[in-house]
Amino acid sequence: MSYDAKFRVWRGDATAGELRDFTVAVNEGEVVLDIIHRLQATQASDLAVRWNCKAGKCGSCSAEINGRPRLLCMTRMSTFTETETITVTPLRAFPVIRDLVTDVSFNYQKAREIPSFAPPKDLAPGEYRMQQVDVQRSQEFRKCIECFLCQDTCHVVRDHEENKESFAGPRFLMRIAELDMHPLDSLDRKRQAQDEHGLGFCNITKCCSDVCPEHIKITDNALIPMKERVADTRYDPLVWLGNKIRRRS
Incomplete structure (x- = not known):
């Protein structure tokens, strides 16, 4: 079962940035990192995001989802409603390098x-x-x-x-x-x-x-x-x- 989800993703660098709206396809069983990858593949090829294992063991894909610090690869899309707008931003406590990547x-x-x-x-x-x-x-x-x-x-x-x-x-x-x-x-x-x-x-x-x-x-x-x-x-x-x-x- 697929549907289109509304995302707001922070784009920018250390000097300036803003939240941008995207509509991205979601498939059953996916996590937020899957959607970020699809966003890179289809609409924002220059979107910067850290990730490595996609199994919740490397700690690389840390970000804030709806204002809460989480791992992108361990946050299932099924935890949100289909009509909900999901906001993804970089870690707030650390300086932004670019998009979702921060200087830790x-x-x-x-x-x-x-x-x-x-x-x-x-x-x-x-x-x-x-x-x-x-x-x-x-x-x-x-x-x-x-x-x-x-x-x-x-x-x-x-x-x-x-x-x-x-x-x-x-x-x-x-x-x-x-x-x-x-x-x-x-x-x-x-x-x-x-x-x-x-x-x-x-x-x-x-x-x-x-x-x-x-x-x-x-x-x-x-x-x-x-x-x-x-x-x-x-x-x-x-x-x-x-x-x-x-x-x-």
Whole structure:
């Protein structure tokens, strides 16, 4: 069963742009990325869009559909009515390069700022010994496909460009939490999260978890536990007193 759908697609570059109207044929079982490809093939051959796997595993085709951050390849046309106008725009939190393609280099910059896994210096590689129970809490975070939808929807950077310098965003605060949960990591990840990567900016609205295509509970399982551990080590009066006593001795 086929029908003609109404689309509004953002066209432009870093200097200027606008939403343009298109009518595109839709076939049963298709996703939004299929329609964007048909639009390229039939009406707008110069339309720029990122994509790779078309299976929801590479994170390349991130965009905003009707204002909501989504993967184009995982958004089925059957979720919309045949009379609905579907608006497709680039990720709002990042600079536009052209059409639906944005410059997400901010995220790679933040990734480079996080020190990698650091085992104890006296522990040789062959001496690593862990049980599944040691890593099962953080294993969920390894499902991340780095689509950066959580980064895009986080209002700390989405609505406040000036925060980007001091705020890593939910994807990379989750990475710090993952390392902090690792039984063999030796760095002070709690201090890094709070002082260097802006954990305090997060007010746990759960918007990052809401758009995650891998259904990772970023807020509940990574950010809130990290905030709790920071509070325990930095603001608990008994811990503060114990640190004072140890420093004197």
